[in-house]
Amino acid sequence: MRILQIIDSLEAGGAERMAVNYANALANEMAFSGLVISRKEGPLLNQLNSNVSYLFLNKKSVIDIQSVMKLRKFVIQNTVEIIHAHSTSFFLAFLLKLTYPTVKLIWHDHYGDSEFLSKRPSLALKFVLPFFNGIIAVNQNLKNWAEQKLHFKNVVYLPNFPSDENNASEQTILQGIQGKRIVSLANFRVQKNHFLLLEVAKKIKISHPEWTFHLVGKDFEDEYSKQIRALILDFNLEDIVFVYGSRNDIKNILEQSTIGILTSQSEGLPVALLEYGLYEKPVVVSNVGEIPLVIQDGINGFSVETNSGQLFYDSLVKLIENDSLRLHFGKELQKTIEKKYSKKTVLDQYSNWIALCI
Incomplete structure (x- = not known):
């Protein structure tokens, strides 16, 4: 054909x-x-x-x-x-x-x-x-x-x-401490709900100040983007939340990351989630769209109620404080991706x- x-x-x-x-x-x-x-x-x-x-x-x-x-x-x-x-x-x-x-x-x-x-x-x-x-x-x-x-x-x-192609020429270097990075692969669109992510980051800064958040995705430089950047300043998150814009070298970025997060209020089947799984990242994600068919809550990741900042925070803390759980979730999610996706x-x-x- x-x-x-x-x-x-x-x-x-x-x-x-x-x-x-x-x-x-x-x-x-x-x-x-x-x-x-x-x-x-x-x-x-x-x-x-x-x-x-x-x-x-x-x-x-x-x-x-x-x-x-x-x-x-x-x-x-x-x-x-x-x-x-x-x-x-x-x-x-x-x-x-x-x-x-x-x-x-x-x-x-x-x-x-x-x-x-x-x-x-x-x-x-x-x-x-x-x-x-x-x-x-x-x-x-x-x-x-x-x-x-x-x-x-x-x-x-x-x-x-997901694709394991690695033709990207750029090599992004993430800020923060290796082993303590939370990554969000999501373009700056309203449906991705970065506002919730920043609410969670605000709490994490208090309880686990060495952990950092890394926002990778297209910045459309619109009102939504301006509000995100304003909140980062208002919440005093400049030292733990870093914005990178659109990037090609996803494999390289995920190899530097520890946990994957998606705070979306609506989704189809996000490619970002599949990429998290391909590279064995434990995840905390919203239970919207097709995500509940990928993530069995508590088995190969945490899938939580959308818009619930407290549940996102609690789930992140469980992963932050448990190395073996992170390793287990990452391996189980990779198995799911390889089998079904x-x-x-x-x-x-x-x-x-x-x-x-x-």
Whole structure:
């Protein structure tokens, strides 16, 4: 098969990581694997394998005919059979279909606010999805929504999978003391709820002042970001909370980290959690989205009620004060990831489903 991934940008978000992960993985499995970026390149470009065909469209507007024709030419030249459109790139895939009807379309729904699907706009999707052959949902809520709200029949739930690719050139050096670092891999978005994380950090500073927090993720320099930075100052956390922005060298960062945390108020299946597990990090995470299917509370990590700063704090303290528990949780979570969320496991399901779509 000949499959092309399409996504809007290569910023270091979960959907973007998965577009790159699929393109890289399929390059070793399929006759052709490609990746098209419609609007903006970014740091994840360095993670793309050399055997993946790549095109940047530099799309300027929602309906950019020049970009559509450029994409069409690329698809024809590479005899692409299937377009795998991630997130909001579904509309570009639809426009391509109008100009090149023989290509098959698949939409990959990475919607992060899956706890609030009742508020999700659906008009555009209902208009274009009749042109698609299938939908991939990153959690069961999204699968149910596509079937019940969009009345789409061919929907499959496929979990995200982590990548152990290590092509990153930058080498981030974390502040703080080795063995006493708590890392959060989360872009600065409202759903990630960094405010709760800072509330927890405020308590940890009092009880365990040598432990530090490391926030790794895209900073959009918006109002949310300003509020985070203001709280760090208001809470006097400058000496224990460090902000790094978007980074490529996740493996390197996690090797320097001790505990992984996610304080999200909504999630699909966060790639960050899978990466924590891949590198044997014990975790404290919110019990939202697909996370409870990954984390068995008290067995391979702590999964706690979202928005409960006290539960996050209590769980972190248990890990901070118990070396053997950290080691046990890390190993158990890695086993879970390898068994249910490995690249091979997901790609086998993907290939079988794709065959039915064409």
